[in-house]
Amino acid sequence: MRDDISTIRNIGISAHIDSGKTTLTERILFYCKKIHAIHEIKDKDGKGATMDSMELERERGITISSAATNVDWKDHSINIIDTPGHVDFTIEVERALRVLDGAILVLCAVGGVQSQSITVDRQLKRYQVPRIAFINKCDRTGANPYRVTQHLREKLGLNAVLLQIPIGLEDKLAGVIDLITMKALYFDGENGETIREEEIPANMREEAEAKHKDMLDAITMVSDELAEAYLEGKVTNELIHDTIRKATISLQLTPVALGSAYKNKGVQPLLDMTIKYLPDPNDVNNIALDLDANENEVKLISDKDKPTVALAFKLEDGQYGQLSYIRIYQGSLKKGDELYNSRSQKKFKVGRLIRMHADKMEDINNARCGDIVAVFGIDCASGDTFSHPNLNYSMTTMHVPETVISLAIKPKDLKSSDNLGKALNRFVKEDPTFRTYTDEESGERIISGMGELHLDVYIERMKREYDVIVEAGMPQVAYREAITKPVTFDYTHKKQTGGSGQFARIAGTIEPNHEGVFEFVDKIKGGVIPTEFIPACEKGFFECMKKGRLIGFPIVGVKITLEDGDFHSVDSSTMAFQIASTAAFWQVYSKANPQILEPIMKVTVEGPSEFQGNIFGSINQRRGIIISSTEDDIICRVEADVPLSEMFGYSTDLRSMTQGKSEFSMEFLKYSKVPESISDKIKKEIEEKKKKKGK
Amino acid sequence: MIKTEQHKRNPLRILKNSTKGGVGKGNIGVIAARKGVGKTACLVHIATDQLFEEKHVIHVSFSANTSHIISWYEDIFDEIAKKFSIDSAAEVHDRIIKNRIIMNFNQDGVKIKQITNSMKSLIKDGNFSANTIVIDGYDFTKCTIDDLKIIRSFANELGLEVWFSASLKDDKTELNENGIPAVLSDFTDEISILIYMKPEKDYIKLQLIKDHDIFPVPDMHLKLDPLSLLIVETE
Numbered sequence: 033m034r035d036d037i038s039t040i041r042n043i044g045i046s047a048h049i050d051s052g053k054t055t056l057t058e059r060i061l062f063y064c065k066k067i068h069a070i071h072e073i074k075d076k077d078g079k080g081a082t083m084d085s086m087e088l089e090r091e092r093g094i095t096i097s098s099a100a101t102n103v104d105w106k107d108h109s110i111n112i113i114d115t116p117g118h119v120d121f122t123i124e125v126e127r128a129l130r131v132l133d134g135a136i137l138v139l140c141a142v143g144g145v146q147s148q149s150i151t152v153d154r155q156l157k158r159y160q161v162p163r164i165a166f167i168n169k170c171d172r173t174g175a176n177p178y179r180v181t182q183h184l185r186e187k188l189g190l191n192a193v194l195l196q197i198p199i200g201l202e203d204k205l206a207g208v209i210d211l212i213t214m215k216a217l218y219f220d221g222e223n224g225e226t227i228r229e230e231e232i233p234a235n236m237r238e239e240a241e242a243k244h245k246d247m248l249d250a251i252t253m254v255s256d257e258l259a260e261a262y263l264e265g266k267v268t269n270e271l272i273h274d275t276i277r278k279a280t281i282s283l284q285l286t287p288v289a290l291g292s293a294y295k296n297k298g299v300q301p302l303l304d305m306t307i308k309y310l311p312d313p314n315d316v317n318n319i320a321l322d323l324d325a326n327e328n329e330v331k332l333i334s335d336k337d338k339p340t341v342a343l344a345f346k347l348e349d350g351q352y353g354q355l356s357y358i359r360i361y362q363g364s365l366k367k368g369d370e371l372y373n374s375r376s377q378k379k380f381k382v383g384r385l386i387r388m389h390a391d392k393m394e395d396i397n398n399a400r401c402g403d404i405v406a407v408f409g410i411d412c413a414s415g416d417t418f419s420h421p422n423l424n425y426s427m428t429t430m431h432v433p434e435t436v437i438s439l440a441i442k443p444k445d446l447k448s449s450d451n452l453g454k455a456l457n458r459f460v461k462e463d464p465t466f467r468t469y470t471d472e473e474s475g476e477r478i479i480s481g482m483g484e485l486h487l488d489v490y491i492e493r494m495k496r497e498y499d500v501i502v503e504a505g506m507p508q509v510a511y512r513e514a515i516t517k518p519v520t521f522d523y524t525h526k527k528q529t530g531g532s533g534q535f536a537r538i539a540g541t542i543e544p545n546h547e548g549v550f551e552f553v554d555k556i557k558g559g560v561i562p563t564e565f566i567p568a569c570e571k572g573f574f575e576c577m578k579k580g581r582l583i584g585f586p587i588v589g590v591k592i593t594l595e596d597g598d599f600h601s602v603d604s605s606t607m608a609f610q611i612a613s614t615a616a617f618w619q620v621y622s623k624a625n626p627q628i629l630e631p632i633m634k635v636t637v638e639g640p641s642e643f644q645g646n647i648f649g650s651i652n653q654r655r656g657i658i659i660s661s662t663e664d665d666i667i668c669r670v671e672a673d674v675p676l677s678e679m680f681g682y683s684t685d686l687r688s689m690t691q692g693k694s695e696f697s698m699e700f701l702k703y704s705k706v707p708e709s710i711s712d713k714i715k716k717e718i719e720e721k722k723k724k725k726g727k
Numbered sequence: 728m729i730k731t732e733q734h735k736r737n738p739l740r741i742l743k744n745s746t747k748g749g750v751g752k753g754n755i756g757v758i759a760a761r762k763g764v765g766k767t768a769c770l771v772h773i774a775t776d777q778l779f780e781e782k783h784v785i786h787v788s789f790s791a792n793t794s795h796i797i798s799w800y801e802d803i804f805d806e807i808a809k810k811f812s813i814d815s816a817a818e819v820h821d822r823i824i825k826n827r828i829i830m831n832f833n834q835d836g837v838k839i840k841q842i843t844n845s846m847k848s849l850i851k852d853g854n855f856s857a858n859t860i861v862i863d864g865y866d867f868t869k870c871t872i873d874d875l876k877i878i879r880s881f882a883n884e885l886g887l888e889v890w891f892s893a894s895l896k897d898d899k900t901e902l903n904e905n906g907i908p909a910v911l912s913d914f915t916d917e918i919s920i921l922i923y924m925k926p927e928k929d930y931i932k933l934q935l936i937k938d939h940d941i942f943p944v945p946d947m948h949l950k951l952d953p954l955s956l957l958i959v960e961t962e
Contacts, residue, residue: 186833187792546817644845648853658853660793660829663837663845671793 037334038312040402041110042359044128046156047138048146052168056138056293056302057101057112062223063300064103064110100346100357100404102387108307111404127414129155130427131345131359131404134280134310135163136302141175141290143667145183146638153188162280162311165190166302167290170198171205177290190286193250195276196301197243198290199236208291208298209236211244212272217301224296248272254279273308280309313402318361320417320425323374330425332362336400339363339420340371343427344412347462353409357388360405361427363420366398371418374426376411384408413461435467436631436676436700438480439487440505448500452477455498459490466490480510483698484680509677510631511714512703513580513587515624518543523616524598525608533603536612538569538594542624545591548703550577553593561597561609568606569594572613581618582626583718588703592617628711631676634701637686639694641668646689654678655710673701750890750920751939753883755875759893759908760924761901765931766892768956769924770861771799773890775807778823782858785846786829789837789864793829796863800827806955828855839874843881850885861890867910875917906936924951933958 184192207218279285291298340363443449494500522539656674750756808816921937931951
């Protein structure tokens with residue numbers, strides 16, 4: 033273990049799917065001597081890239097889980113989290129971002145800033161993660177790193193500054209010119225492992241000088257010190273590096289590197305930039321909430337002698353039990369230490385402490401703040417905070433989106449039935465956007481998540497990892513019900529014949545709450561309803577929100593104002609007021625003109641311009657509203673708001689109508705009223721479903 | 728139709744009344760000004776006015792991303808909503824804004840034919856029954872008379888009215904001796920309504936230069952309010 037925290041880098045590799053981030057990670061592992069041979073994704077020898085640790089990921093050529101790995105580069109320890117590229121798994125990306133100090137944003141030199149790059153960059157911005165950009169695939173036909181840099185500026189609003197220029201492009205890509213040292217770098221040897229530094233080729237000298245000046249102009253804009261040195265002719269490479277580092281960390285600048293990971297060009301300089309410009313744990317402010325002090329914010333300090341605070345950000349089922357990846361924010365950790373989980377309020381002892389390299393692991397005795405390590409055999413959920421037993425801290429809650437789709441699953445045989453619970457239990461712990469419950473009416477097991485692919489992957493994982501085969505029902509959209517008209521209520525619950533009686537009278541208004549949440553306002557004056565019965569009223573109304581009477585989905589956005597009422601000194605009880613509230617709500621619910629709300633997704637479709645008409649048509653057919661379309665050379669990008677219910681099977685349709693050349697991404701945008709005609713259809717469908725289940 | 732005060736008291740009605748019923752289907756209107764004078768604000772106000780009339784608008788732009796155009800619409804809508812105290816503005820906004828589509832072209836030297844083809848595809852395949860097209864940021868120095876003929880014929884075929892903005896050079900040659908913006912002097916036959924935004928001391932005057940076959944034309948008494956960036960009547 034190194035003593036100096038400033039030599040630690042915790043980075044993520046974020047990118048659009050297929051921009052080559054797994055290949056890049058593989059090369060990084062190779063150059064840092066963590067692996068001894070390079071495997072491509074879907075290699076002929078059947079081996080996938082090392083970071084794609086799950087079998088399923090290897091098969092699909094996509095990365096689903098954020099496996100963590102540690103590498104050493106020039107006396108620095110770099111922890112890399114490989115993050116998934118598909119939007120259905122963005123919780124994985126977001127969770128990884130939570131524990132990172134910096135990121136490499138990988139872009140394709142041909143595709144440039146694609147839809148997923150925009151989503152990923154938005155996430156990086158949300159967590160204020162400093163980044164460097166790597167323009168990959170410069171060996172591909174149509175590669176244009178200058179255009180991509182321009183896109184970074186215009187589409188992502190980043191102050192992107194090229195620190196390198198390519199020597200040749202497409203199949204003539206020979207190396208890169210470092211614009212700071214003004215040297216040409218070539219990557220020799222079978223796998224590009226030997227870097228040869230040469231003078232800039234004569235025919236590129238002029239271009240390199242011009243780009244060097246552009247680079248300096250851009251950097252001087254963010255630093256008065258450098259601007260002064262520039263005017264006085266006293267610019268040194270150290271000063272440039274120092275300025276870039278400060279500006280990158282303060283999010284004023286995004287350094288841009290380029291190359292081709294596949295052709296083994298430009299990866300080592302990217303590693304150099306990672307340790308030079310991305311922040312070390314000391315550079316980043318991390319906050320925890322003190323649960324013993326009214327959730328006051330506490331700044332965590334990267335000091336190994338302070339009490340430990342760590343966050344579990346990723347769980348995996350390993351050979352020897354549950355493996356929990358943790359980031360240590362404060363203090364240090366050794367085998368045998370006692371820690372406290374603030375969520376479960378339980379203490380536990382740290383058994384094995386592991387440093388991970390994809391699916392290989394190394395036992396270590398201790399780790400310190402700033403580091404990312406894994407521990408074995410701890411019962412915890414993803415997002416749990418561990419701290420020294422004297423502290424009761426929780427790291428800031430992570431942004432967890434609501435699930436938008438669900439489906440019923442049924443185990444096919446007894447064996448599957450036995451293991452299903454185990455599998456679901458694991459997935460729920462791993463992924464906060466994956467949820468499961470049993471439908472009370474039908475008794476069916478329901479799983480819900482962020483999209484079709486999200487749930488498909490879990491069904492596949494059940495099969496592969498737990499031998500659980502399930503029959504999945506049709507996906508069900510998570511509809512909501514909402515009232516649209518204010519109504520008044522005045523209800524008396526009275527049962528005073530024989531035995532102990534019940535009496536409660538309540539009156540007030542029920543109205544739409546545009547905030548979309550449940551709100552209860554108590555305006556009772558003069559004790560017409562005694563204070564002790566008010567919570568029962570709120571509870572009675574709140575219970576109604578769980579299941580609407582239009583189609584049986586939760587009701588959202590209701591404001592209830594309790595204005596008047598009456599009670600009986602003997603017969604009134606909390607039970608009576610709760611019953612009265614529930615009955616009052618249902619009595620006026622239909623008068624409040626309830627409507628069905630459906631999830632609307634923000635959809636971005638990207639494809640060759642020649643298919644623009646097909647894309648427009650496909651969105652129109654799906655009740656989508658086209659917001660904008662952008663044509664950019666040969667590519668067009670259409671942004672639209674489309675109801676989720678209409679998006680089932682879209683990937684197949686899109687592929688077939690655009691010869692497989694288009695792709696789309698989507699994320700939840702808002703809930704919106706369903707048009708009358710569709711509303712009737714939904715009611716019918718749900719009615720029929722209920723009848724079927726009843727049979 | 729959203730019959731509100733904004734509809735009745737809207738200065739854009741004055742524009743329509745001052746001219747021979749506005750641009751009219753199959754015709755082209757141009758708002759010409761130097762950079763930074765407020766052409767986009769005017770076009771967005773005209774487009775938003777059409778949206779209030781429950782008409783469908785395609786906004787064509789040539790910038791890197793569409794977010795700032797969307798912001799223009801939000802700002803102009805908010806100003807109108809504030810000025811005319813529109814009830815349940817959020818609902819009205821959601822209802823009308825879906826009738827606007829932004830088409831953005833950011834390749835260099837995009838041809839008019841490509842723009843009309845893309846619009847046609849949106850109107851036909853996307854089933855978007857556009858009434859008005861606003862084209863903001865088109866470079867008239869690269870425009871030919873044939874380009875405008877293509878646009879007119881497209882507008883005629885689909886019954887659309889088209890508004891352009893034209894950027895003028897920031898020097899004394901911006902208007903020629905007939906008071907026509909120099910960059911547009913070859914195209915006056917193809918332009919039905921031509922408005923010049925003239926910076927005055929503390930406001931921008933909207934000066935009608937050409938109204939179909941009438942030239943010169945009387946003053947419309949309209950200006951761009953520098954605070955709200957809405958088109959308003961001069962006092």
